[in-house]
Amino acid sequence: MKNSREIMEILEAYDLTGSYRAAAELAGCDHHTVARYVQMREAGERPVARQHRARPIDEYLAKIEELVTNSRGKIRADIVHRRITAMGFTGGERTTRRAVSDVKAALRAGQRRVYRPWIAEPGLWMQWDWGEGPKIGGRRTSLWCVWLSWSRFRVVIPVFDKTLPTIVACLDATLRRIGGVPTYALTDNEKTVTATHIANIAVRNPDIVEVGRHYGMTIRTCLPADPESKGGSEATVRIAKADLVPTDANLLDQYATFGQLEAACRQFCDDVNDRVHRETRRKPTEMLLEERARLHRLPKEPFTVAFGTTRRVCWDATISVEGVRYSVPHELIDTRVWARFHGDELIVTSVAEAGPAEVARHPRSSPGNPVIADEHYPPRENKENDRRPRANSAEEAAFLALGPGATSWLVEAGAAGARRVKPKMAEAVALAKLHSAADVDRALGSAAIAGRFAENDLIRILTYQAGLESIEPTRASEEHSLQPGTSAWSKFGLADEKDEN
Known part of the structure; x- marks a missing residue:
């Protein structure tokens, strides 16, 4: 079987000579081969297309597909060859390996993970992850790598540990360098963020919950053992390690002090953020100026005074104020709102692009008596929630x-x-x-x-x-009364009658 280059040389020789035999002499093949490829081209067929020829292993392909499917593509070719040899196959193991490889490729194509394009919105998502940094004086370092999804703005900060105080310090420094607070922050399920998983529900670390409340930001985590759900930060870690960690590929010198590493990280951020991004064709620093209009302001105090106290809208479109659940419009789920009491009414305010606006007003209630407004929810559907807990034990x-x-x-x-x-x-x-x-x-x-x-x-x-x-309610009846009876009056006057007699 000729390859594509040899076939094109044969056709070129025929076009030059116009003779099958002359073209065969130039191309170094048989004139019947030249005639066959020329006739295929004239018939409108692709001469370079390989034609499938019958093979002895074809009658065993169904069994090979069965073995590969049952093993989910993990069975070895030598095991398959041993099985089909016992069934009567007389070919070599090399033929079996080629057939198994083709079947596995077809299986992977049918089970390939399909990604839906994610269109990032400005001011919505920020992702952070950790990378292994260079050693300084024999001590390991870590690289705090942050990626702002819409503007592609990157921040890299070196640290010596990954404890909660260090995370809070890095988060604060990042937000102040960005100039605002995004709505969500996505990261891994480390113990400083997620304490444990129960029935596939992530139980947050109470300390990180308080940090999120302080900055007015919801901290989310990716799926366990699924780094592809936060690919932006993974790419930031990969790029930062390639440019900052000394390896044989970049031939960087070792850092003598931690200050040198900090200066290198700062220079790296300036370089990548001032360079035109391949996808957006714009500089991240220029896009960040636009995205800052969509970011939340950095809080100076733990709570916002103007609109009350911050509350996170739960999955059931409610907020909790003084132990009482109040409903808000379902469009605000997983966002931050502000709640305050005005007299006997609770006023809920949301800050959108157009500015602050009142989204709900409820009468004050007491614990155990939630206030739910039907207009805050869409019409009910007979559809189970896909995120209900699932038992693992x-x-x-x-x-x-x-x-x-x-x-x-x-x-x-x-x-x-x-x-x-x-x-x-x-x-x-x-x-x-x-x-x-x-x-x-x-x-x-x-x-x-x-x-x-x-x-x-x-x-x-x-x-x-x-x-x-x-407790049974007490009801008055004629059978039981606290009033005095009239039995004492039944003998009234009988003593006088006896005296007269």
């Missing part, structure tokens, strides 16, 4: 089997960064053996609505609800 399954109240409690406890979640789940399962599962589930639902996740909160709520049901 027998203990989690026993807890989630209590009912929807247990599910709501787990989701809310994870979002609030509650402590000792697993022991409290085990306590709820144990209480279900003393009380009915419905009573425990209702108590868990009340705790989720009120935001009560402390120790013994579930027992108190359960005892309170059980006490309300055990």
